[in-house]
Amino acid sequence: MTPTSLRAVMQALRNPVSGCPWDLEQDHQSLARFLREEAAEVLDALAAHVPGDPEKERHFCEELGDLWLQVAFHAQLAQERGAFDLRDVEAMVVEKLVRRHPHVFAGVEVENAADVLVNWAAIKRDEKAGRGQETRKRLLQGMAASLSPLDEAMEIGKRCAKVGFEWPDLEGVLDKVREEIGELQAETELDRVESEFGDVLFSLVQWARKKGVDPDRALRRQMDRFRGRFTKVEDFAEANGGWEAQDLGALEAAWQEAKKAPEGP
Known part of the structure; x- marks a missing residue:
């Protein structure tokens, strides 16, 4: 009889006698990379998600199921x-x-x-105290090691904002972005350029946070748009003698045409 629940499927796959050899070989550590990959694929599906679009909804549902599988496996x-x-x-x-x-x-x-977040933080402190854990720690300690750099920059900004270390308005953050871009443009030594570039990125993330934009989702969607447009440039090059027959002007013209094309729902 075919199992109808994920829990039953996992028990069948891990059955020592009749289960799947690959599944039987796995442990928590061997599965870790699949958990990371499936979480990333959910984020990709979410970045491309269009509410109400049947194909997008199906894809999002499928990726959530793959992530749920990892939870069930562990x-x-x-x-x-x-x-x-x-x-x-x-x-x-x-x-x-x-x-x-x-x-x-x-x-x-x-x-x-905002009141909800204040209560949430207080309850978490009480929970740790009840478990005998140290409740006092540095504000920027204790971040998940699995956070991407973008997500960690967002979390740093959120924690600082909770204690009042925050720009008073959105324009103030944008001024900071402009200031950091100016400093980046003024640098020539590679280490300093890298440092100033990091400052620009961090400031942009804080602007996104204050604006209510998810920078990870924004970047994923931009890369998806770029791939779609570059595919059209690639088609143009192949139809006109290949990459070696193109100059930058021709490629730029093809890019501008690709930008005008509808991008779908």
């Missing part, structure tokens, strides 16, 4: 050694969400999303 390994199972994973996150949303489940009053 939970199955834990179940086999008697640590926890997929139900425990769900129960733990449900309990945590209920505890951290007293304004929804316990009658606590909040006025806005």
Whole structure:
């Protein structure tokens, strides 16, 4: 009988007698790279997602399922050694969400999303204190090692903003971006150019944060647009004698034409 739940599928795949040889060889460490890859593919699908578009919705759903598979695989390994199972994973996150949303489940009053974040941080501190963990740490300590540089820059900005170390308005951040670009343009020595380039990127991320733009999603979508447009330039070159027959002017003209083409929903 074909299993109908992900939990049942994982148990069948890991059956020591009739399971899949590849799945039986895996452990938490060997699966780590697949978890990273599937999370990245979900982000790619999200960057290209168009609500209501059937194909985009299907692709997003599929990638979420692939990520869910990784969670289920790790939970199955834990179940086999008697640590926890997929139900425990769900129960733990449900309990945590209920505890951290007293304004929804316990009658606590909040006025806005900022109040929610304040409560959330206080509850997390109480949780750590209850487990006997050190509650005082440097503001920028304790970030997940798996964060991409863009996400870590966003998190740094968010943490600093919570304690008031923040630009008063969006124009102030843009002024900082302009200042850093000016300093980048003034440098010639490679190490200093790299340093100033990092300052420009960091400032741009903070502008995006304050503007409400996800820089990771923005960059993913831009790269997707670039690939689509460059494909048209490549088609142009192949139809006109190949890359070696083109000069920069011809390629730039083809690029401008590619930019005018509709990009789909």
